Amino acid sequence: MSLKKNHWLSNMKYDFPSGLVVYLVALPLCLGVALASTGRSDLLFSGIIAGVVGGIVVGSISGSALGVAGPAAGLVVIVLSALETLGSFEAFLLAVVLAGVLQVIAGFLKAGIIGYYFPSSVIKGMLAAIGITLILKEIPHAFGYDADFMGDEAFDQKDGQNTFTELYRSVRYSSTGAMIISGISLAMLILFDKPFIKRIQFFRYVPGALFVVLTGIALNLAFSAWFPAWTLSGDHLVQLPVASNASQFFSFFKTPDFSAFTRVEVYTIAATLAIVASLETLLSVEATDKLDPFKRDTPTNRELIAQGIGNMVSGLIGGLPVTQVIVRSSANIDSGARTQMSTIIHGSILLLSAVFIPHFLNHIPLASLAAVLLVVGYKLSKFSLYQGMYRLGKEQFIPFIVTIIAILSTDLLKGIAIGMVVAIYFILKKNSQHSYQYIKEKHRDGDVVTLILSEEVTFLNKGSISTTLENLPEGVTVVIDGSRSLNIDYDVLEIIQDFKKHSAPLRNIRVETKGINEVYVVGGH
Template structure:
């Protein structure tokens, strides 16, 4: 009861800042809503209606916290195609057919949400999705560039409109078209405002978003000609926003007569698919921005978006999706809960009711400029460059998706992207059967380790967008304030989509106070120098001549940072000189293959390395990777093995090995198993100070061969957090055992937060 009152009080106290944030968002949503509707060949007010309905419905029924809803960029191409083809060129009839399709799409989104199919977005390769968004951007740019130059006569597909751009530019210099020059100047000027807005570092100027500056200046120009100029307003009525006199008095009726037509069904599927993908991607991105680090209920949000799309369709609005740009503005202006989405709708209603005359003064060229900039951002050359850095195969996936989407449609484009990704995976692994054989096998093992209560997740065979949901379901059960280690040592192939998704988990766990670390990727070949490049045990990286340190994994970069913090050295390369480990009992009957990822000080007293070794032979042979710390001592001490008392140690006892007890420390003898031949010297060596150190610190498996110590904890690769703890433990233990001979090294060691 008290908690409920506290939440209510907090909600009320935060209303002012959410109201302000909603107002700022509405300043962007108004011109964008008008522009996106115009780009779709729908009535301009339909985009604003979608924003109003979305804000009200989703703020009540949604499962997210700081997202803003309304018409989205991704649907422009689909809606434009639907309005154009469903009625064979009759734009108004196509519009009311499209309203029916939007309503049907809303029903499908409700079903998707209720069936908890929000994970559908995980089945799409990242590069294919980026290619789809780039293709949408190119299509928006191609159409709206002509409108920005006041040329509304050019029609056709994306490629033909791109080819006609020089024509629209040349028209401006033709005398018979001088009447459109002012409108084109308004459009080009608006584009300049969008481009250079961010470079003006004035806090008062920045209070008004760039799209609203464009609207205000355009409306101001209209009033200038009306009250201060002797000349008539030079922009024709056909190039101004058209809004009905009574916006909310009569709504168009959706036409369901094509309900069973295949073209209509295709439109419904396209709207549903793109709406779902765009919304899920936006929700994920906005969750990362949320200052309170909350995670949205995506299935509940999809249901709410479906309800909103149905309502919007019945009142003449476009479909409703979650939009990343407006959501980002909401967070940046202090939005903290769903009420900011509601207030953004309220302000839009006020704008439409109170400023209808002003809205009719906005030139279409100004709104088109906003969309030209939006399209460019989606398809900017920088995006292509970033994809190419990840790998040549990602560039191929991206390009195939873009070309297929532009030349056909969005559904075909994303399917081509998926098929291209699968084909490339087959080629990289030189085997189709590898994927077919392992696709439906459980490839994820997760358990909570007794020591330190870490969650350990091991992935076998392959990990790609095709089976990522298996891994995601396991990861989603781990509390984000705990420590998790995800190990790919037993995985032959890891694709870019999986690695990109795991970066999101790392960021979330870090914000919530936990840690999420990825190990086992450094043994794989990489397709490029990028940290998230496709990783495979087939060493295709050699063909690309990738340098030894140019394609380090994130874990290796972190290891390099640890070495730098210590002023020590780091070497990621394989080292097959493993003789030093053969003197330790643990490795006596094990075949050590190599060491890598070594961190060591200038005198090589301390050396921490990943070790790859095998146990057993033939069919019983298994490959194991672990992390060990070796410490060279400045004096000879007795040989011993120290470990936590447990089942294995009881087996040692039955096999004839005797546990060395330390007089005066019964608790130590109960908790630890101490093994060694020279019993008296071992007892003399284990002074009160050393015993107290072991009793008051975490457990490690410790061995001494007389001249060196070996420390390790688990037969798996250690996480960065565990490596820091191991180094801290080892440096303190060495100081106790060896006196102060290496104080200069220890003193240079920074304090490690474990």
């Protein structure tokens, strides 16, 4: 697989259909997160605004080739609490703007290096857990039980239920029409993933998700004509705000209450949003880079700046806070996206559809979209991922499994924190206080840089090693000597291998390794 640099038009045949799929995934998630975050139907458009800003603004500035930003379920509790504390949505928007300012400052202060310190086992555990969560959370929507908002990731739900009791209730209160639509949708998506379908030129570039949505609309219209009892309506359909005229449409946009500058609570909430949104973004960046088939590295400091600018814009025009979101990013990668143009396309379609065809979108059954997300969830948590992690040994497998269980039983950030504790335990057990020696020599044929790795090299060293490799000048020869090392952590071996096979050839850097074993790289996809 090859990728032409600086030729976004040559990749449009991949990026446009991918952007369309991400749009179909993002639309119900934007609305679901907005309703859960604010509890007000008149503020549903704040989720659409955040999705548009995440796609167009953040997508244009970010250095992430395949990451997609938008409103995140992980911020729902913070937003709800903030609205209760501040008493108005406009005052909250000021906190969102200030959170963006803090993220931009953090980016310029190079705080993005934090992203290098998440162990590979924990990131892959997060991916698998999100996949399982998607499956468990979307089954009720596929059955036509839509009590919980679409995009929820937490174990305990706002309606007093939890992930597992919701499954029971979805079976008990299922809808025949929804099950027929989701069943046919799943069958179509599985069919579209078959090699013989992909060999047909037309289906190679037209996403199956589009056919699924159109089929869902057609089936529901058929139900209303011939089987009224099966017809889906109300909460079972997309519910995008519809404006009767231009004036009403512009009323969906809000501006911050700048008089709230004097309130201490605004700054506390802004700091909380900035920290949590940045952590979720850095986690998603690490996960997205691992799923990227081209193994590109996202500049994390630039990503923080892009997210900060996105939050400033979103807050100024009435949108929710944004982060990079792994569900949308995974759907983007799975659909074959090549560049960040797919992210921008998804944001553009989201904006245009909200302006011109909201009535049509409100005919889309959530059961159809649930089928799309079920497939995304399955691909994030394939059995081969568990097999691959098990083969890497207990130091990788145990933190991986603990992270999955912790996320499923709590929420994303708490689960990651628990997984980190377990991973760090194994690292500290091996004694992680070692680094490497850097030697640069002048030769007639060019400079030679030698990195002599220490006895113990752990994931705690991967940030400095990765930065050193990234900062090597073009055309040099680098010798990475691990012959003296007693242990080189999998995360560091993965970085060295990715650099040698992918990054170095693009920069005309010759890489020689001594005592560095190749590793089995688990993509999780």
